[in-house]
Amino acid sequence: MSPILIPPRFGWYLCTFHIGRMYFLCVNILILLVATLYFYLSAGRYTHNVASYPLPDKSLLTEPYPCINMNGDLAICHKGQCNGKWKPPRTKHCSICGLCRLEFDHHCPWVGNCVTLSKLKAFITFLFLVPSTFLVAVLPVAQILVKHIILALHVSKRDPWAAKTWWDWPGSWILCAGPFGRWIVGAILGFRLLSQNREQSQSPQLGYLIEQPHLRVVITAGFALLLSVFAFGLGIVSTRKVFQGVTTLEILRPSRSQSVDRHDLVCIPQTATNEVFVAPLLPKERMYDLGNDCNWKLFQLRPFFLTPSPRSYTWPKLNPIMVQRIREMQNNHRN
Numbered sequence: 001m002s003p004i005l006i007p008p009r010f011g012w013y014l015c016t017f018h019i020g021r022m023y024f025l026c027v028n029i030l031i032l033l034v035a036t037l038y039f040y041l042s043a044g045r046y047t048h049n050v051a052s053y054p055l056p057d058k059s060l061l062t063e064p065y066p067c068i069n070m071n072g073d074l075a076i077c078h079k080g081q082c083n084g085k086w087k088p089p090r091t092k093h094c095s096i097c098g099l100c101r102l103e104f105d106h107h108c109p110w111v112g113n114c115v116t117l118s119k120l121k122a123f124i125t126f127l128f129l130v131p132s133t134f135l136v137a138v139l140p141v142a143q144i145l146v147k148h149i150i151l152a153l154h155v156s157k158r159d160p161w162a163a164k165t166w167w168d169w170p171g172s173w174i175l176c177a178g179p180f181g182r183w184i185v186g187a188i189l190g191f192r193l194l195s196q197n198r199e200q201s202q203s204p205q206l207g208y209l210i211e212q213p214h215l216r217v218v219i220t221a222g223f224a225l226l227l228s229v230f231a232f233g234l235g236i237v238s239t240r241k242v243f244q245g246v247t248t249l250e251i252l253r254p255s256r257s258q259s260v261d262r263h264d265l266v267c268i269p270q271t272a273t274n275e276v277f278v279a280p281l282l283p284k285e286r287m288y289d290l291g292n293d294c295n296w297k298l299f300q301l302r303p304f305f306l307t308p309s310p311r312s313y314t315w316p317k318l319n320p321i322m323v324q325r326i327r328e329m330q331n332n333h334r335n
Helices: 008-019 021-042 120-158 160-167 178-197 215-244 248-252 292-301 320-334
Strands: 065-067 092-094 099-101 104-108 113-116 265-270 275-280
Touching: 021 113, 021 120, 092 104, 104 248, 113 120, 120 160, 120 178, 120 215, 160 178, 178 215, 215 292, 265 320, 275 320
Parallel strands: none
Antiparallel strands: 065 265, 092 099, 104 113, 265 275
């Protein structure tokens, strides 16, 4: 049997669709998952995790709870359409969405919606799925793209017009992000020269965008790389906050060493006398930190997708070490 000769221009196409069908399948499945998670995180801007519980009677509370002043009062919101509704612990009024969001973490401009603790598992999965999709999609052709960039730089430096206009110009070391931008602009010039020198009569074939140097392919891959690095870094930070038992909102609040925030007070009810004992948190003390292992277990127990809100409000668990410290202060105050 005589060997089958394959033209180089068809190499990437055959590798992807004929030899590497599993690659094609994996890339499309990952892209579908990324798109599904994105639309899920974007959905329900005015409906998900909206605070709508009635204000509890603080005299009936028996367990420690966060309060806003030394009288042990609970927070209410008068912003937007809230009209004095109760703001449960870890709730924030989002100025962009115009409503109070339960278990608020941050408002993400990329998905145009608030990220809450109920959606945090899907959000972190989305952040790690983006770079994974990029790696699976680009790694098979990464060597080709790198060779194209090296070729573009070589052509750009050897071209008299490009050398005189850019490489020999002293301003190229300063303009466009300094020395790093000098190489980027030089590569862009090289791709433009390669595009001009490409045979005009050559009809495009399947896979030619990868087999032949194309600036738009490299720019697309570069943009996807930056987006993937950003998403991966944000995923690491978000996962770290899960282990610490804090939200982005709680981290961004002013330091307690500078001032006592009204959200940093804990009330210990005294059922026998109907009195309350209120104490502030210490600097760097986390109100909802239950320990790394417990924080991670609670995160894993959360459903991946939103479930209907329960009719009765479930108070979040407080840091047991913090509660013990405040109870000891309470006992000392009695004595």
